[in-house]
Amino acid sequence: MTIPEQDPRDAEAAEPTAPVVSEATNRPGISRRGLIGWALGSGVAGLAVGAGGAAAVAATGVLSGSAAADQYAFEGAHQAGITTRVQDHLHFASFDMMPRASREDLISLLQDWSYAASRLAKGLDVSASGAVGGAPDAPPDDTGEAQGLTAAGLTITFGLGPSLFTAEGDRFGVAERRPSVLAELPAFVGDALDAAYTGGDLCIQACADDPQVAVHAVRNLSRIAFGRARLRWSQLGFGRTSRTSADQQTPRNLFGYKDGTANILADDAKALAEHVWVGEQDEPAWMSGGSYLVARRIAMLVETWDRLRLAEQDRTIGRAKGSGAPLSGGGEMTEPVFSGHAIDEHSHVRLAHPTVNEGIRILRRGYNYVDGNNDLGRLDAGLFFLSYQRSPEQFVTLQKRLSTDLMSEYVRHVGSGIWAIPAGVKPGSFVGAELFA
Amino acid sequence: MTIPEQDPRDAEAAEPTAPVVSEATNRPGISRRGLIGWALGSGVAGLAVGAGGAAAVAATGVLSGSAAADQYAFEGAHQAGITTRVQDHLHFASFDMMPRASREDLISLLQDWSYAASRLAKGLDVSASGAVGGAPDAPPDDTGEAQGLTAAGLTITFGLGPSLFTAEGDRFGVAERRPSVLAELPAFVGDALDAAYTGGDLCIQACADDPQVAVHAVRNLSRIAFGRARLRWSQLGFGRTSRTSADQQTPRNLFGYKDGTANILADDAKALAEHVWVGEQDEPAWMSGGSYLVARRIAMLVETWDRLRLAEQDRTIGRAKGSGAPLSGGGEMTEPVFSGHAIDEHSHVRLAHPTVNEGIRILRRGYNYVDGNNDLGRLDAGLFFLSYQRSPEQFVTLQKRLSTDLMSEYVRHVGSGIWAIPAGVKPGSFVGAELFA
Numbered sequence: 047m048t049i050p051e052q053d054p055r056d057a058e059a060a061e062p063t064a065p066v067v068s069e070a071t072n073r074p075g076i077s078r079r080g081l082i083g084w085a086l087g088s089g090v091a092g093l094a095v096g097a098g099g100a101a102a103v104a105a106t107g108v109l110s111g112s113a114a115a116d117q118y119a120f121e122g123a124h125q126a127g128i129t130t131r132v133q134d135h136l137h138f139a140s141f142d143m144m145p146r147a148s149r150e151d152l153i154s155l156l157q158d159w160s161y162a163a164s165r166l167a168k169g170l171d172v173s174a175s176g177a178v179g180g181a182p183d184a185p186p187d188d189t190g191e192a193q194g195l196t197a198a199g200l201t202i203t204f205g206l207g208p209s210l211f212t213a214e215g216d217r218f219g220v221a222e223r224r225p226s227v228l229a230e231l232p233a234f235v236g237d238a239l240d241a242a243y244t245g246g247d248l249c250i251q252a253c254a255d256d257p258q259v260a261v262h263a264v265r266n267l268s269r270i271a272f273g274r275a276r277l278r279w280s281q282l283g284f285g286r287t288s289r290t291s292a293d294q295q296t297p298r299n300l301f302g303y304k305d306g307t308a309n310i311l312a313d314d315a316k317a318l319a320e321h322v323w324v325g326e327q328d329e330p331a332w333m334s335g336g337s338y339l340v341a342r343r344i345a346m347l348v349e350t351w352d353r354l355r356l357a358e359q360d361r362t363i364g365r366a367k368g369s370g371a372p373l374s375g376g377g378e379m380t381e382p383v384f385s386g387h388a389i390d391e392h393s394h395v396r397l398a399h400p401t402v403n404e405g406i407r408i409l410r411r412g413y414n415y416v417d418g419n420n421d422l423g424r425l426d427a428g429l430f431f432l433s434y435q436r437s438p439e440q441f442v443t444l445q446k447r448l449s450t451d452l453m454s455e456y457v458r459h460v461g462s463g464i465w466a467i468p469a470g471v472k473p474g475s476f477v478g479a480e481l482f483a
Numbered sequence: 484m485t486i487p488e489q490d491p492r493d494a495e496a497a498e499p500t501a502p503v504v505s506e507a508t509n510r511p512g513i514s515r516r517g518l519i520g521w522a523l524g525s526g527v528a529g530l531a532v533g534a535g536g537a538a539a540v541a542a543t544g545v546l547s548g549s550a551a552a553d554q555y556a557f558e559g560a561h562q563a564g565i566t567t568r569v570q571d572h573l574h575f576a577s578f579d580m581m582p583r584a585s586r587e588d589l590i591s592l593l594q595d596w597s598y599a600a601s602r603l604a605k606g607l608d609v610s611a612s613g614a615v616g617g618a619p620d621a622p623p624d625d626t627g628e629a630q631g632l633t634a635a636g637l638t639i640t641f642g643l644g645p646s647l648f649t650a651e652g653d654r655f656g657v658a659e660r661r662p663s664v665l666a667e668l669p670a671f672v673g674d675a676l677d678a679a680y681t682g683g684d685l686c687i688q689a690c691a692d693d694p695q696v697a698v699h700a701v702r703n704l705s706r707i708a709f710g711r712a713r714l715r716w717s718q719l720g721f722g723r724t725s726r727t728s729a730d731q732q733t734p735r736n737l738f739g740y741k742d743g744t745a746n747i748l749a750d751d752a753k754a755l756a757e758h759v760w761v762g763e764q765d766e767p768a769w770m771s772g773g774s775y776l777v778a779r780r781i782a783m784l785v786e787t788w789d790r791l792r793l794a795e796q797d798r799t800i801g802r803a804k805g806s807g808a809p810l811s812g813g814g815e816m817t818e819p820v821f822s823g824h825a826i827d828e829h830s831h832v833r834l835a836h837p838t839v840n841e842g843i844r845i846l847r848r849g850y851n852y853v854d855g856n857n858d859l860g861r862l863d864a865g866l867f868f869l870s871y872q873r874s875p876e877q878f879v880t881l882q883k884r885l886s887t888d889l890m891s892e893y894v895r896h897v898g899s900g901i902w903a904i905p906a907g908v909k910p911g912s913f914v915g916a917e918l919f920a
Contacts, residue, residue, distance in 0.1 A: 177739055178805035182794040189789055190739020190804055257721035261853050265862060269789060276860035282853055284694035302614055302627020352626055352706060357619040367627055368615035416698050416719060423713035
């Protein structure tokens with residue numbers, strides 16, 4: 047993304063009179079009129095990118111970086127980053143709206159984020175002037191560390207937390223439109239939640255095959271949020287623990303086991319309709335085509351786990367460590383058989399299986415993480431679990447069932463969040479537009 | 484690394500009488516006799532990997548994962564991971580010897596680490612029985628998350644900290660052999676060191692093109708250290724900020740600038756001999772062929788930086804953000820000209836340049852990092868600086884010169900360490916052997 051492309055929607059920014067936000071407000075100079083003609087809220091017309099600067103951009107407006115092959119469209123029926131082939135890296139971020147932020151701030155933020163995300167997904171800088179195409183006496187719109195990199199399969203997925211709908215005084219004017227199923231998750235057996243990794247009014251899931259591209263996205267979107275929302279917590283993940291495409295190898299989690307073998311795949315339209323996408327018949331109507339995301343930061347007590355006998359590790363999971371095959375026999379893709387004694391009734395594979403959970407399935411796309419170590423010299427390692435489902439009730443049912451999971455002795459849920467994931471963005475619109483319609 | 488290979492050096496492990504460490508000691512069952520015939524120290528012969536298990540390994544002893552193309556030999560004249568083409572990911576770990584650990588523990592640890600590292604560099608599990616090839620009633624030697632992955636260009640580089648040589652009572656028996664230049668670094672202007680990221684008796688730098696491979700290496704080497712040394716601190720890095728090969732693109736740091744343009748490259752034998760490798764004429768003789776590593780965790784105040792005008796960012800660095808060219812003109816590879824007024828005398832490029840530092844150069848191979856965010860919603864982001872030099876004095880001179888660096892307003896050195904990096908390992912020997920000879 048070395049050279050900013052001249053986006054047709056930025057044409058107005060080339061006019062010296064375009065209402066670019068001033069430096070004094072400390073918001074990056076992104077033209078919101080360029081997006082959908084939304085009138086500028088509290089912005090003060092100031093340091094506009096002059097016609098000269100924009101012309102210079104146009105003159106060099108060649109898309110140097112990304113080949114289309116590693117790009118996923120931001121717009122679509124559903125948001126990208128859910129059924130998308132799971133990329134190698136994650137930067138997840140939870141945000142809170144600023145205490146005095148209004149409905150207008152929320153809307154403008156979602157608009158600006160959508161505009162930036164649509165550019166980032168193409169391997170472009172966050173605005174037409176980008177990292178180096180602006181005026182030299184203005185801070186660059188883009189922080190610049192992704193110059194020269196491709197889109198790297200970047201997807202940016204936005205979510206709306208329950209706290210948005212229950213804000214004091216309903217300052218965002220959305221209380222009546224809260225999906226009845228969108229509420230803080232109940233406490234589960236074994237929860238050890240840390241407020242530093244829990245909750246948030248908004249979330250961004252950025253996935254890419256280059257971690258610098260995912261980090262660049264979250265950093266720049268955080269910057270765009272300045273004055274309206276701020277980062278509450280964030281998490282990097284380095285190794286996917288799931289797959290959504292049949293041509294992806296099943297990866298391994300930090301217990302050394304294949305993870306995500308029985309995940310819902312992107313080409314299984316029936317399962318997606320039944321388990322992942324909010325349907326037209328579901329309430330509320332504005333969530334149609336959306337989903338619900340649950341994130342759990344699951345610390346894995348790897349030192350303890352590593353001292354278990356191999357047979358006990360296998361019993362706990364219900365699968366063989368090498369092949370990933372269920373202990374009832376066959377290969378990795380063989381369906382486990384629970385009727386015999388091969389698979390322990392409290393094994394993870396059994397308790398998470400649809401056959402003992404009223405057919406419930408979820409779409410997982412978690413990542414391994416390691417965040418240094420604690421004072422005892424133990425790695426702060428685990429699984430950043432992300433699951434998409436048509437209703438949060440699916441996750442709640444499964445997680446309750448896992449209360450007797452043999453694996454629960456070796457994991458601690460230390461962070462948690464839930465967000466409504468609106469449907470995909472229509473061209474010229476913004477994420478969540480249906481909520482405000 | 485799905486299937487453990489039968490290594491010729493493990494032949495003894497196939498004998499039921501091989502002195503494999505018992506489960507009771509909680510050390511993994513790695514045969515030290517397999518390495519160089521070192522007599523077992525405090526180990527108790529116990530749960531040996533039986534002949535049957537070893538035979539099963541031999542029967543499936545096909546190296547499935549790594550192609551030789553993504554492998555770097557662990558043995559050699561110099562340790563790998565210094566001039567090696569900079570890989571995409573880093574897991575760095577600092578260790579302290581346990582309070583009662585002895586010279587014998589230190590030697591056996593370096594032997595076991597060398598043995599495991601030589602296997603990991605080939606894309607193998609840490610031992611012949613590996614993740615799934617051992618007895619089912621024993622904990623696996625290998626934690627297993629790298630099964631199925633290639634070597635991914637893994638290099639493992641070991642270092643010895645000054646505190647090893649100054650330990651109370653000289654319990655490691657190395658005080659007399661301390662290199663006179665190996666001492667804790669002096670305090671520098673602007674240091675804000677956090678003990679949680681500073682110092683350490685030993686270090687491991689694991690670099691790989693797959694982060695899971697680097698993490699797997701550090702995790703398993705930590706596990707092997709159990710009872711002898713423990714993790715003091717560790718750091719993941721996701722984006723290289725340097726290059727050591729002319730065919731590598733210059734990467735960007737989190738200020739958005741190309742970093743490492745003028746680095747010492749692997750094919751510049753003259754510069755390496757002059758600036759990186761300890762020579763035969765240098766003291767002490769046991770360090771010949773080695774180097775000295777300085778690590779600095781440099782927090783970057785990215786939010787503040789991002790509000791600077793582009794021209795001010797350029798002035799601070801002394802280079803253009805887009806091209807990386809010096810402000811005195813030309814392209815990225817053009818030598819900067821300091822005689823005019825184009826480059827500020829306190830710019831980073833000038834103060835770090837050999838021409839104002841008595842010709843001093845260092846070999847850098849740092850990484851970007853992002854470790855979540857702080858309470859103010861600011862990313863905990865920065866540069867994990869790693870430099871190799873023939874003498875620590877090179878780094879000290881440069882860092883003192885940088886005390887008036889314009890960039891110092893936007894960075895904080897929050898972690899620090901220095902280690903002697905012994906020469907490469909000879910076949911059949913172990914890292915640091917010359918120190919104990």
